[in-house]
Amino acid sequence: xxxxxxxxxxxxxxLRDADMLKRVAPLSSFSFSGAIIMPNLVPPITTIEALxxxxxxxxxxxxxxxxKPLMTLFFKNDYSxxxxxxxxxxxxxxxxxxxxxTTNSEGGVSxxxxxxxxxxxxxxxxxxIPLLVHGETNGFVMDREEEFGSVYEQFAKNxxxxxxxxxxxxxxxxxxxxxxxxxxYATITLHHLYITLDDVAGGMLLxxxxxxxxxxxxxxxxxxxxxxxxxxxxxxxxxxxxxxxxDKTESCGCAAGVFTAPIALQALAMLxxxxxxxxxxxxxxxxxATYIYEYEPIKKEVVxxxxxxxxxxxxxxxxxxxxxxxxxWSIKNVR
Amino acid sequence: xxxxxxxxxxxxxxLRDADMLKRVAPLSSFSFSGAIIMPNLVPPITTIEALxxxxxxxxxxxxxxxxKPLMTLFFKNDYSxxxxxxxxxxxxxxxxxxxxxTTNSEGGVSxxxxxxxxxxxxxxxxxxIPLLVHGETNGFVMDREEEFGSVYEQFAKNxxxxxxxxxxxxxxxxxxxxxxxxxxYATITLHHLYITLDDVAGGMLLxxxxxxxxxxxxxxxxxxxxxxxxxxxxxxxxxxxxxxxxDKTESCGCAAGVFTAPIALQALAMLxxxxxxxxxxxxxxxxxATYIYEYEPIKKEVVxxxxxxxxxxxxxxxxxxxxxxxxxWSIKNVR
Numbered sequence: 287x288x289x290x291x292x293x294x295x296x297x298x299x300x301l302r303d304a305d306m307l308k309r310v311a312p313l314s315s316f317s318f319s320g321a322i323i324m325p326n327l328v329p330p331i332t333t334i335e336a337l338x339x340x341x342x343x344x345x346x347x348x349x350x351x352x353x354k355p356l357m358t359l360f361f362k363n364d365y366s367x368x369x370x371x372x373x374x375x376x377x378x379x380x381x382x383x384x385x386x387x388t389t390n391s392e393g394g395v396s397x398x399x400x401x402x403x404x405x406x407x408x409x410x411x412x413x414x415i416p417l418l419v420h421g422e423t424n425g426f427v428m429d430r431e432e433e434f435g436s437v438y439e440q441f442a443k444n445x446x447x448x449x450x451x452x453x454x455x456x457x458x459x460x461x462x463x464x465x466x467x468x469x470x471y472a473t474i475t476l477h478h479l480y481i482t483l484d485d486v487a488g489g490m491l492l493x494x495x496x497x498x499x500x501x502x503x504x505x506x507x508x509x510x511x512x513x514x515x516x517x518x519x520x521x522x523x524x525x526x527x528x529x530x531x532x533d534k535t536e537s538c539g540c541a542a543g544v545f546t547a548p549i550a551l552q553a554l555a556m557l558x559x560x561x562x563x564x565x566x567x568x569x570x571x572x573x574x575a576t577y578i579y580e581y582e583p584i585k586k587e588v589v590x591x592x593x594x595x596x597x598x599x600x601x602x603x604x605x606x607x608x609x610x611x612x613x614x615w616s617i618k619n620v621r
Numbered sequence: 622x623x624x625x626x627x628x629x630x631x632x633x634x635x636l637r638d639a640d641m642l643k644r645v646a647p648l649s650s651f652s653f654s655g656a657i658i659m660p661n662l663v664p665p666i667t668t669i670e671a672l673x674x675x676x677x678x679x680x681x682x683x684x685x686x687x688x689k690p691l692m693t694l695f696f697k698n699d700y701s702x703x704x705x706x707x708x709x710x711x712x713x714x715x716x717x718x719x720x721x722x723t724t725n726s727e728g729g730v731s732x733x734x735x736x737x738x739x740x741x742x743x744x745x746x747x748x749x750i751p752l753l754v755h756g757e758t759n760g761f762v763m764d765r766e767e768e769f770g771s772v773y774e775q776f777a778k779n780x781x782x783x784x785x786x787x788x789x790x791x792x793x794x795x796x797x798x799x800x801x802x803x804x805x806y807a808t809i810t811l812h813h814l815y816i817t818l819d820d821v822a823g824g825m826l827l828x829x830x831x832x833x834x835x836x837x838x839x840x841x842x843x844x845x846x847x848x849x850x851x852x853x854x855x856x857x858x859x860x861x862x863x864x865x866x867x868d869k870t871e872s873c874g875c876a877a878g879v880f881t882a883p884i885a886l887q888a889l890a891m892l893x894x895x896x897x898x899x900x901x902x903x904x905x906x907x908x909x910a911t912y913i914y915e916y917e918p919i920k921k922e923v924v925x926x927x928x929x930x931x932x933x934x935x936x937x938x939x940x941x942x943x944x945x946x947x948x949x950w951s952i953k954n955v956r
Contacts, residue, residue, distance in 0.1 A: 426839055427823040428763070487822065488762040491831040491875035500822055504761055540826035 288591040288618060289564055293319035293583035294551055294571045298418075298453055298473045298524025300324045300543070301344055301355070308347045309602045310529050313548040315353035317617055319572070319586040322356045322418070322524065325381055326390040330360035334373055341376070352584050358418065361395065363402050367409040378579060379416040379451070384434075387422050388498045388542060389528070394420075398437045400444050407445045416449040416471075416579065417441070421460070422499055428483075431499050432459045442467035449578070454478065454526045456499045458509035464520050471578050473524030474514050476553055477544045477607055482507050493540035494605050497528065515561050517569035522578060525550050529604040545606045549597050553608065555590045555615040589619040623926040623953060624899055628654035628918035629886055629906045633753075633788055633808045633859025635659045635878070636679055636690070643682045644937045645864050648883040650688035652952060654907070654921040657691045657753070657859065660716055661725040665695035669708055676711070687919050693753065696730065698737050702744040713914060714751040714786070719769075722757050723833045724863070724877065729755075733772045735779050742780045751784040751806075751914065752776070756795070757834055763818075766834050767794045777802035784913070789813065789861045791834045793844035799855050806913050808859030809849050811888055812879045812942055817842050828875035829940050832863065850896050852904035857913060860885045864939040880941045884932050888943065890925045890950040924954040 299321040325331035356378035383394030422430035452472040528543025595616035597608040634656040660666035679690045691713035718729030757765035787807040863878025930951035932943040
């Protein structure tokens with residue numbers, strides 16, 4: 287059995303910088319046609335100059351020329367209309383982080399009141415620039431995303447022309463918000479389709495499955511699965527693949543992030559086949575994103591075959607999800 | 622400011638065996654007068670012979686002769702009345718583990734139906750041997766203890782003369798069960814009075830705070846605090862101090878267990894003082910246990926002073942709670 291995916295897109299990707307960028311960019315650019323690149327470097331990407339330099343470093347690190355990094359700026363509420371108008375030529379979206387909520391988000395927004403955000407949101411609405419949001423409060427770890435729901439609702443109600451993407455949703459509650467507001471969209475990761483908190487901390491503690499937002503309850507995963515497997519038109523695949531060197535994930539105080547980029551398509555094929563929904567994978571990993579972002583992707587065909595693939599224990603020191611395990615689908619060819 | 626604790630008791634302690642026993646037994650025997658010793662070795666302690674040998678290894682590993690290991694057997698439903706009658710001379714309790722629920726519990730009970738447990742429970746009731754229970758199902762990690770509640774209720778209702786200790790309770794629900802059944806008691810650990818899941822996985826992932834049962838929600842911790850600080854007569858301090866070598870807690874797949882024995886009394890004093898409840902600490906760490914177990918402890922006075930204590934980063938390769946941090950109480954003298 288095999289399938290062909292046309293121009294798969296990863297709509298939420300961390301490529302990092304420097305040595306790590308050189309290690310991971312070839313892996314994403316091998317199997318994806320494009321990816322939304324997160325701007326949370328140190329310092330974050332907040333100028334066009336920094337963005338173009340980062341874009342160049344990414345392109346020099348990829349293994350093929352048929353991969354497009356879709357660049358994003360790190361949201362600041364002092365971005366003016368004119369700045370964003372210039373930036374629009376180079377960016378696919380702007381990413382908003384609540385301050386301190388995840389890796390390198392210290393310079394993010396500390397007050398979600400609409401007053402302080404209005405000018406920038408209105409400029410983005412007018413210019414048609416999507417707003418991507420890491421939607422968590424700093425509350426109790428299992429409640430953070432649901433607590434942020436009221437912020438999403440405020441944003442969606444007050445800026446009806448702004449496309450708002452709820453990034454890496456993990457709860458039934460977020461899944462329900464999607465249908466309540468026309469301008470809310472979502473990305474879903476691979477790992478949140480596979481795991482719950484049980485997999486992270488129910489047996490041994492598995493730091494390589496620790497991420498933000500943390501994996502939630504079985505009923506939450508079921509709600510995400512339902513959206514993904516049906517390729518709900520407002521959801522897109524976004525891996526949130528977040529590499530850390532092994533000494534940062536296996537030490538006392540592990541960094542958050544699951545590294546899935548090189549195994550994502552294979553594991554998605556396995557999951558969709560298991561549920562008899564292979565026919566919907568194309569929409570989930572590409573078509574929905576092209577409609578939502580109004581984006582014409584670079585052509586790339588990825589041939590996946592049902593054939594065993596033993597996931598490497600490490601990609602140059604970065605431990606992937608399913609490390610050392612056999613999954614039942616592999617990439618046969620990319621053209 | 623200083624206080625004197627008379628004969629502090631740790632009513633739930635893992636001393637392990639061999640090298641680890643030699644490392645940790647001196648630490649508990651330094652500051653505690655006695656401790657309930659968990660029987661989940663490999664293989665578990667199920668015979669009087671193994672129990673007496675283990676007791677001897679413990680005594681040879683302690684640093685003082687004023688420490689009494691209160692031995693327990695690993696529950697098996699084929700223990701006969703006569704066996705338990707003989708064993709009673711040497712044991713303080715019998716500990717029941719659901720099969721596979723925690724470290725070295727593979728030989729535990731796989732069916733909690735009362736039918737198969739009745740004979741042993743009746744013998745224990747008649748002989749006055751307390752039943753200690755690790756109360757978790759194999760359900761979703763945050764629900765396991767509450768799900769086990771109905772088992773506790775069945776046990777309590779059907780065996781009203783059996784003293785049942787709900788070990789290391791972590792939920793508001795368990796706290797409420799205490800007052801519902803006369804023959805239910807509980808131990809509470811140090812770490813469950815201090816932490817919630819937020820501390821384990823809300824920021825960085827902290828493997829040294831990973832334990833079973835996992836720390837729960839803020840409202841659960843508040844319920845435990847209320848019981849401990851008021852020295853509710855049916856609760857006892859039980860550290861569940863569970864040492865693992867550092868390579869088992871900081872590697873890919875971390876073992877569950879927080880190591881608190883050497884810092885428990887200092888950290889309890891800090892906590893009780895903070896809440897203005899120092900006067901209740903004696904009951905929580907000793908008196909309640911002596912009533913519940915009808916046990917006359919070896920005399921030992923531990924003088925605690927409000928003076929800074931920097932917790933070692935490691936005790937011979939075992940990382941304690943609060944490693945490297947300063948706590949505000951220290952042990953001044955033991956006599």
